[in-house]
Amino acid sequence: MSSSYRFLLTRQWVILTLVALVLIPVMVRLGFWQFHRHEERVARNELIATSLAAEPVSVDELVAPGRGPEGDDRYRPVTATGTYDTRHEVVVRQRTAADGREIGYHVLTPLIREDGTAVLVNRGWIPAGGDLTRFPDVPPAPSGEVTVTGRLMADESESGGIKEKSGLPPRQVMLIDSERAARELDRPVLGGYVALTETSPEPSGEQPQLLPEPDHDSIGSHLAYAFQWWLFAAGVPVGWVVLVRREHRERLAARERSAGRTTDGADAPDGNGGNGADGDGTTPDGNAPDGRTPAEPLSPTPSAARPTDRPAD
Numbered sequence: 001m002s003s004s005y006r007f008l009l010t011r012q013w014v015i016l017t018l019v020a021l022v023l024i025p026v027m028v029r030l031g032f033w034q035f036h037r038h039e040e041r042v043a044r045n046e047l048i049a050t051s052l053a054a055e056p057v058s059v060d061e062l063v064a065p066g067r068g069p070e071g072d073d074r075y076r077p078v079t080a081t082g083t084y085d086t087r088h089e090v091v092v093r094q095r096t097a098a099d100g101r102e103i104g105y106h107v108l109t110p111l112i113r114e115d116g117t118a119v120l121v122n123r124g125w126i127p128a129g130g131d132l133t134r135f136p137d138v139p140p141a142p143s144g145e146v147t148v149t150g151r152l153m154a155d156e157s158e159s160g161g162i163k164e165k166s167g168l169p170p171r172q173v174m175l176i177d178s179e180r181a182a183r184e185l186d187r188p189v190l191g192g193y194v195a196l197t198e199t200s201p202e203p204s205g206e207q208p209q210l211l212p213e214p215d216h217d218s219i220g221s222h223l224a225y226a227f228q229w230w231l232f233a234a235g236v237p238v239g240w241v242v243l244v245r246r247e248h249r250e251r252l253a254a255r256e257r258s259a260g261r262t263t264d265g266a267d268a269p270d271g272n273g274g275n276g277a278d279g280d281g282t283t284p285d286g287n288a289p290d291g292r293t294p295a296e297p298l299s300p301t302p303s304a305a306r307p308t309d310r311p312a313d
Contacts, residue, residue: 004248005244005248007247007248007251008244013247016243020236020237020239020240023232023233023236024233024236024237027229027230027233027236028230028233030229031225031226031227031228031229031230031233034222034225034226034229035222035223037220037222038219038220038222038223038226041219041220041222044216045216046216047071047072047074047075048075048213048214049216051072051073051074051075051077051151052075052077052151052213052216054076054077055077056077056079056149057077057079058078058079058080059079059080059152059190059194060117060190061078062076062078063152063190063191063192064190064191065117065189065190065191066182066188066191068155068178068191069152069153069191069192073152074152074153074154075151075152076151076152077149077150077151078150078151078152078194079147079148079149080111080121080147080148081113081114081145081147082112082114082118082119082145082146083112083143083144083145083146084109084110084112084143085109085112085118085185086109086141088110088184088185089108089109089110089138089141090171091107091108091126091136091138091171091172092105092106092107092108092172092173092174092175092176093105093168093172093173093174094162094174095125096125097125097127097209098209098211098212102127103128104125104126104127104128105125105126105127105128105136105172106122106123106124106125106176106211107122107124107126107138107208108120108121108122108173108176108193109121109123110181110185110189111146111148111194112187116187117187117188117189118181118182118185118187118189118190119189119193119194120176120189120190120194121148121150121194122150122153122176122195122196122211123141123196123207124196124209124210124211125208125209125211126138126139126208126209133169135169135171135172138208139208140205141203142199142201142203146199146200146201146203147199148196148198148199148200149196149198149199150195150196150197150198151194151195151197151213151214152192152194153176153192153194154191154192155175155176155177155179155193156175156176156177157175158175162174162175176193178190178191178192178193196211197210
């Protein structure tokens with residue numbers, strides 16, 4: 001290593017270099033993490049679009065008691081026929097209205113099918129009201145046998161951001177869970193649930209606000225974040241080189257300034273008028289500055305010669 005770059009071996013620069021070497025792979029990994037999230041979002045959008053365009057099928061073709069929908073079967077339109085069990089109806093807390101502004105409940109009502117199995121039907125959203133400690137006023141479910149059509153959804157889990165809580169008021173839950181519903185109903189419950197889109201015959205009176213289709217158009221900012229992390233990773237070595245070059249230039253400049261001050265001190269005048277003469281008025285070869293030997297008298301100049309006497313008039 002050149003002596004002018006030996007500052008890279010100092011503690012400060014060793015630490016800075018090690019930090020840069022750690023940051024580069026970390027930023028590259030974060031970029032790939034965001035890129036994979038982008039790919040997942042694109043794949044989810046394609047799945048939702050394909051599923052929503054499919055023809056409705058009977059719900060028991062895709063799910064069974066204790067078995068929820070497979071990955072490709074989520075969001076598929078399904079139908080189910082039966083009667084609502086309003087005695088075991090519950091509301092799901094902390095749910096947002098279609099406009100994304102107001103918090104309320106989802107109304108979850110079991111539909112008892114002819115074979116005795118049940119399927120959970122999310123009938124839609126209602127406002128929370130003033131008192132969150134009591135069961136809210138829920139629009140009544142249609143009586144008698146009905147056929148419902150809706151999107152097949154998987155059971156919810158805490159990974160979605162909402163956590164289970166204990167000590168909730170009666171008939172209130174945080175997550176939709178078909179296995180818990182099966183224990184409470186004491187009957188087989190098909191896995192997952194149906195997000196209602198249509199009821200036949202059409203119910204009269206006020207009903208919960210139907211849930212909108214899941215978003216499958218936007219892809220978010222994950223791809224932009226990925227490129228951002230990769231640019232940061234590329235900028236680390238560039239920034240390191242810039243700092244090294246600047247430090248190198250500053251050290252060279254400081255060295256040149258120091259050398260200049262030393263040279264100026266050596267070239268300073270010696271107190272003899274700067275003519276190089278010794279203290280006795282001679283040059284190093286023993287002669288006077290004008291070339292005479294020390295013993296040689298000065299010759300008078302014509303202007304300095306004594307004038308001759310002139311005769312008196």
